[in-house]
Amino acid sequence: MGRLSLKNVTERKGLLYFRRKIAGKDTYLRLPDLDDPDFHAEYRRLSQQTAPKEGPAPGSMAALVAAYRGNPEFAALEMSTRINQMRYLDLIVTEIGERGVKGLRPAHIYTMRDRMAETPGKANAWLSVMRALLAYGTRIDMRADNPASGIKRLELGEHEPWPADLLRVALEEATPMTRAAIVTGLCSGQRVSDCIRMQYGWIDGGIMEFAQKKTGKDVAIPMHPFWLEELKKLPRRSTTLLYERSGAPFKTTGAIQARLRDLMAMSAVREVHADLVAREVITADATFSFHGLRKNSCCYLLELGLSDTEVGSILGMSSEMVRHYGKRARALMIARGAAERVTGGKIVPLARKVVS
Incomplete structure (x- = not known):
């Protein structure tokens, strides 16, 4: 693969990792392969993130996202799926990370979905991640129901056959x-x-x-x-x-x-x-x-x-x-x-x- 010169990137047994200090210890986060189309986006995302000084407030959406990212089923997803989901999880934390999980209502989810109405594909992908996130929240007793379960996806245009x-x-x-x-x-x-x-x-x-x-x-x-x-x-x-x-x-x-x-x-x-x-x-x-x-x-x-x-x-x-x-x-x-x-x-x- 040759010698890597990217900051904080290290190679171990043919796999690439992003090295970050968390609580004074080196933590290694798996990266896609160098020729993978998602490599640069994921490297940029990890480079821009800073390790949180304090954990998210208990019961908050940010706390739920952290728990969801740490569960074995998320870790077992394909790399491309995890990277795609993490984009929307980051968006959820940015927009409503401080909101309490129990206080989230369908109206809030409709509002966030409809902000992306001009890009229905993105809105639907975001909704799928939100639905999976809140389903996990019910499993770990952060709330009793899933307010995203009944919300419909936005209509997409037909995939037209090529003339x-x-x-x-x-x-x-x-x-x-x-x-x-x-x-x-x-x-x-x-x-x-x-x-x-x-x-x-x-x-x-x-x-x-x-x-x-x-x-x-x-x-x-x-x-x-x-x-x-x-x-x-x-x-x-x-x-x-x-x-x-x-x-x-x-x-x-x-x-x-x-x-x-x-x-x-x-x-x-x-x-x-x-x-x-x-x-x-x-x-x-x-x-x-x-x-x-x-x-x-x-x-x-x-x-x-x-x-x-x-x-x-x-x-x-x-x-x-x-x-x-x-x-x-x-x-x-x-x-x-x-x-x-x-x-x-x-x-x-x-x-x-x-x-x-």
């Missing part, structure tokens, strides 16, 4: 690894968190088999020839299909999402986006994410004639979600079928009634 013209220019302009990621998402219909996990060892007879990270569902995906040909173009530098420039597997989804944002900002892609807006195919504020490729895949399989159950089994989603994702594809399929009958029929004028 054909946008997909074409994106594949043309993308770097080889970004292109492979797009093709993997398009042909597998899986979430980005699963696409970065896929390994060559999981392929058996042209079928990609694994358990989804989010749901635990077992999926078996027939690998399209286009997908297989795309993978052949990349040097096999890792056990995973997709990998960082260093050859190491992607550890978080952030790197892929950042690559897509950069791709969507390219002039050639923006030109196609503007043309689609002018033709009223999409709205001016339409955005396209990796998850939209999951909807592309669902629509494609439905157009092939697969049933909702078959599509759901391949993609690892419920039949209800397949129907939701496939609404647009089904409308087009019905229109195509009707078009043959409508355009093939004869227009016969209505006979006039003779009025005597």
